[in-house]
Amino acid sequence: MHEKNPKFKPTRLNFLERLYLPEVLKGLGYTFRQIFAPIFTTEYPDVKWQPPAVFRGRPVLVERDDKTGERCVACGLCSRVCPPMAISIQAEETELEQERHPATFEINMLRCIYCGYCEEVCPEEAIVMSDEYDITFNNRENAIMDKSKLLVPVARVQKRLDFLKEYKNKVRRPEEQVSNLEV
Template identity: 40%
Template sequence: MSLIRKVFLTEILQGLALTLKKMLFAKPVTIEYYDKVRPKPYSGFRGRHALVRDPETGDTLCVACLRCAKVCPSQCIHIEYEVDKEKGKRKVTKYEIDALRCVFCGYCEEVCPVNAIVLTEYYEYIGFTRRDLYFDKERLLKNWDEFIAKESRPYLNPFWKPRGIPEKRLPVKKRQFTGV
C-alpha cells in the first residue's frame, strides 16, 4: 500500500486538489476594504497626531510646557519656543513629531495640561518618503482641521476628563475644555 502511495504521489495530488478547489470555488475571506467596508475605530484608538487649534487665536493651544517631549518613550517630539516678555508666556515656534518613531502610546496626550496634542481616530495615512510622516506645527494643525471637518460628532478624548478623578484635581484648562 505504501509503495503505491509513493509511486503515484497520492498525498501530494490530494493536497494540490484541495488547493485548486479553494482557489477556484471558495469565497475569499479578505474584506474589500476600499470599495465596500470601512472599519470604524474603537473608542480610545490612537491614530494620526494633531495639535488642537485654539478657536479664538487660530494658533495651537500648546503652552510649551515640554511635558509631552519629556514623557515620550521614543523621543519623537521636538519643541522650540520663545518667551513673550510682555505677557511672560511661552509661545511655540516649532513643534515637530516624527510619526515613524512614535509607538502611539498616548503618554503625550495624557500628560498635556491644556489638551493641546491628540492622537486622532484617523488611521488612513501613508507616506512615500520619510518627510511625509514628519509632522511640523502647521501640518499638525492641518491634521486637526481635517479630522474635525470629517467628524459628525464632537471629539471626546478620554484623557481630557478621565473617569474616577474628581474635577477639582484636574488642571484648570482640563476642567474648562469642552472638546471643540
C-alpha cells in the same frame, strides 16, 4: 536506522500513497472551499478602512475652538515623555489668555512609534492620535512635521476626543481607590 531501534517498523506505502494523490486532492479541495468562503479583506486603494476610535494613527495638534491657534500651552510634557524623542518644542510668551504657546512644534515621524504617551500626558488634550494611517514621505525632510502640518480642527478628531474623555472617566484615579478601601 531500524537495526539500532527494534521498536521502529518501516511502513509500506501503497501505490496511491506513493503518488501522493490523496494529499494533492485534499489540498485542492481546501482551495476550492476557500473560493466560496466570505472575504475579509478590502480593496485598499479603492475602499478606505475606517479605523475605530481606539486606533492610534498620526499624532496631530488640536486647534482651539475659537480657531486662534493650537490648544498647546507649551508645557513640554509630551517631549519629555516621548520614548524615541521624536517631539521637539520651543515655547514663547503670548498676549492671549494662555500665557505661553509653542513657537516651534515638530514631530519627526521617522522616529515616532505611535505609542500615545504624548496624548496621555497632555493636560490640555492638545496633541491626540488621529485616525490617519496612510503616511508616506518622499524624503526625510518631509517626515519632520511642523505646526502647519500638524494643526487640525477639533471636528476632525472629535471621535478620538470623545473616546479619550470616556476612557479617562472609566480609569480610576489612585486617590479614588484609596478612599474606596477606607470606607
